[in-house]
Amino acid sequence: MSALLFLTRKRLKNRCKELVHHPGQLLLVLFGIAIVVMIIVVGPRNETDPAFALYRPRQELNAIIFLLYAAVFVLTAKGGFVNGASMFSMADVNLLFTAPAKSRTLLFFGLFSQMGRSLLMGLMILYQFGWAHQQYGITVPELLMVLLGYAITVFLSQMLAMLIYSFTAADDRRCRIVKAVFWGVILAFAAAAAQKLLAGEGELLTKAVALAGEPWLRFFPVAGFVQFGVVGAMDGAWLTALAMAGLFVLCIALYLVAVSFLNDDFYEDVLKATEVSFSAVTARKEGKAQELAPRNVKVGKTGLRGGAGASAFYYKHLLENRRSRFFAMDLGSLIIAVITVAYAVFFKSYETAFAMSAYMMMINIGTGRWAKELLLPYAYLVPEPPFKKLVFMMLEQFPALVVQSLVTFIPFYFIFDEVDIPLAAMLCAARICFGWLFIGVNLLIQRIFGTGGNRSVIVIVYFLFCMLLSVPAVVAAVLPQALFAQSITVSFLAMSGVNLLLGTGLVFICRNVLNDAQLNNR
Amino acid sequence: MLKVDHVTKKYGKLVAVNDVSFAIGGGEIAVLLGPNGAGKSTVIKCITGLLRFDGEILIDGEKNKSLEAKRRLGYVPEMPAVYDMLTVGEHLDFMLRAYKMDDDGTAQQLLQRFELLDKKDKLGKELSKGMQQKLSICCALVHRPTVVIFDEPMVGLDPHAIKQLKDMFRELKAAGATVLISTHMLDSVEDYWDRAYIMKDGAFCAEKAADDTDGQSLEDLFFALTEGGADAAEGGDPS
Structure with a gap:
């Protein structure tokens, strides 16, 4: 454990040192921070101006948050059908996996590293403060809650992607079944939403916004309960937020049970995703092209249909x-x-x-x-x-x-x-x-x-x-x-x-x- | 015929290749040797027109960046150059179309020789690194070039492919082609080289003809020149 703490500490320290040694990168980080500060300071509109007295309904913002989380969940989790998601670097795989350390300890190490990365990935949300405040009167703490919710969604979606991969990688039949279940659930929610939108009178937009507040939408995988928790916290409903935080912890516990106890040897499951991300990084460094290809490419009819010269x-x-x-x-x-x-x-x-x-x-x-x-x-x-x-x-x-x-x-x-x-x-x-x-x-x-x-x-x-x-x-x-x-x-x-x-x-x-x-x- | 005339390549203040000159005639096989970082790949990339340089490079008498020179040039890069989404057969189809050449059966022959015929419908991304290297070689030769440059061609190849490649070198030579090979595998070129150029620190430290080695093997010559000090280069002809 002390070795892992040492590794984490050193990595953070070296990253900071790197910034000092690369003034260009340091300037970029400072520039990014300055932009965020500027948006937060300059962004808020003049509250005394009567033309800006009314904010748009908060339900619209809640709907946008749900859509963002749902899109992140679907796009990330479906990666599990291709190569999973890796919480480890290639150096972790080669050095830590072969070291005499408990696999469960390493899994925790990976999870915590991933949580930090997920938070970093969501920093772009901070740049949305300007318009979100102008339109919906969002405050900085509220925006930070949205960011936290985003990080949790990314984190849980990646864990699910890894679980899906570990469960389906070696068995095409299983893969088909899980895929059917996954898309079936998503489509069921989409169909229910479409039915609600098309039924009855009223403006489509109003119905769409109201839809995001429907209780059944809280059961949408990950995005549903995370959005519910974030919106609850923003509205001051701390009990709801706490309950959702509890659900988050439960998800991690279930994940640990699934990976650690059902399949103690998870190394193989993360290896493919790690190799894929490593080869992508290496290829970028070597200036090689990376093809975003589906796992099973259908070759179909062969041969070029034409062309001569350029x-x-x-x-x-x-x-x-x-x-x-x-x-x-x-x-x-x-x-x-x-x-x-x-x-x-x-x-x-x-x-x-x-x-x-x-x-x-x-x-x-x-x-x-x-x-x-x-x-x-x-x-x-x-x-x-x-x-x-x-x-x-x-x-x-x-x-x-x-x-x-x-x-x-x-x-x-x-x-x-x-x-x-x-x-x-x-x-x-x-x-x-x-x-x-x-x-x-x-x-x-x-x-x-x-x-x-x-x-x-x-x-x-x-x-x-x-x-x-x-x-x-x-x-x-x-x-x-x-x-x-x-x-x-x-x-x-x-x-x-x-x-x-x-x-x-x-x-x-x-x-x-x-x-x-x-x-x-x- | 390949002529490299006073070629210098600089990256900012770093001189990667310093005033290198040499010429290889038709029907000759030249080997370019040197330790890592000596500048071999840089010279090769200058010849193939991938890098800008000072000096002049002629391929069969044409400036290396001219279309005519490009038409006559074949290049096997150090890293296999393969498209993920094309099948093996389509790679050769593409090359023939891009070079506006008719298929006279060369593509089939190459695939057969490098044991790729049964993998004709496999995608580039499905091939192992060794197979990708073989395909890269086929792509460089399918348009029947008269000047062929190989940059570390043997890396990752299996013994059968190495043998085929060696035979190919000899055949190219017999057909009057100009062949330049950059390699670290000295023993693999020992028995068919005509000229050897040994590079160190971006410049030639020796040039040897095969009939002027005083019985020294290429390996002995290489180590004497790169590690043995100035006196060991006796008999060399630094350019």
Whole structure:
């Protein structure tokens, strides 16, 4: 035990030392803290201003918290059907598992380390203080409770993922049964929610918000009771919060019983997940591409359907996307589409919903397959002009952009009376062009940093570039209305045009990214 | 024909390769030797056009970054370059399409020689590291290059594949191709090298022709030059 305490102490100490030795990282941490402090200090609105006297109903916030926890639970726990979740590093596996230590002690060590990591993962929630306070009057202690609830949800979901993996990994039949039960439970809740939403009179949004307060939703795995506990604590219902905390402790105890007593030898169960996360980290360090592939890839029909020269990359990407089960809409894009539509219904404004969609796309646009290509030598070796190769490598992202835009904005035509077909088409076009702009920014970031560099710095610079380069499009959208009193359709057209030009300009500037690998593998 | 002329590669203040020059003719096998960090892989990456450098590199008389030079070049990287989501057969299909080449049966032959034919429909991610290396070799050779660069090609290969690869070196040589091999496995290249370039600290410390070794094995030569001090390099021709 003393060795584990020593290890924990040393790890923390070395992490702090690392910050001192890497001023860039230290600055980032300080910058992050400064932003949080600024949001908390500046964020609160002027309470004396009568225009801001009324907050939105707290039930809406409770519904948002439930949705966040539920999404985290489903996305994390389903990982158990692929490779589980690991609370250990590869060094832990190689050094601690082979050491003469009790496996249960090591399990506790892993659990406590994981709890700390889960808390760190939720720090992004602190940045939401500004709007959450503006809209719902949330206070700092309340936001910290939401953060704690998030950490607990992540933690319990990861434990469940590990349990699922350990129970199903070696037996396909078991895996099918557990999968059916898992998705069956989720679908049962979804069906019950849909039935409640569709039945009776009243506004959909009001019913959706009321739904989050339904007692039966507390039985939704993990997210249900954690949200109930957090909301209880926020409302001052400490007995409820305490009861839910007790349930949390009970979950850990049950988990320990399940893993430690039923299967004392849990090493094998965490090994796969540890290896997978280790190989992902190693690959990132070595600048190798990592494929987000399902566990069982269906090979299907073999062979490229076409391509000669640079276009062979495009056909290869189509094939790889099919095997990765990526068909224009991935889960992230679907969630964004749903959130955008919900946002539109919620705030009754298609303009702000569009802005929200563009903002979320900034996070979700990803780099597509071209970024992975830069990590293998073929992108440079194939005897074709670099710009031509780059264009064909980026081509696979366009069908996805188009489909995602259609799925997001066609509903607007039915939701808003003022959205006619030309405006809906322009909304789609504007979103596609924003996508093109963000792809261009991704390319620019690749051109500047390559695959090396501090990830946090890269992310910050990426967001800064995205926001700065979005300004001309926003100006272009405002000008026709301000100067010529043109319709909003013209504004979105102007926005699309500017983004198309900017995105193309960025790709042109970076056209020689495939000249040599040095830019990308520093 | 491969000509490397006064090539220098710097990373900031660090000189990774310092004014290296050499030439390998058609039908010749050259080996690039040196301790870890000597600069072998950097030279190779300069030749393959993956890195920027000062100096000039010609592949069959064409500048190494020209499309014509790329067409003639085959490169087996140190780490297997394999796509997770393509089958073994599709890798070769992709290479032939990307190089705009017709399949004259080379792909099938390569797969057969490296015992990958029965794994033709296996995905890249399902292959062991050794098999990925074999596939990487097949990808580098399927477009029938005239200058082939191997960076540590034997790592992870089984004895059958090593034998096949050695045979392949000889066949490439007989067909008039230029072959450059960087390796730490000195005994694996002992019986077919024509020229040996030994690197240390980013520069050549010796260049030897196979018929000019005074009976010394490659291994003896290597240790004498890299660990034995200046007098041991007698007979060497540092460039």
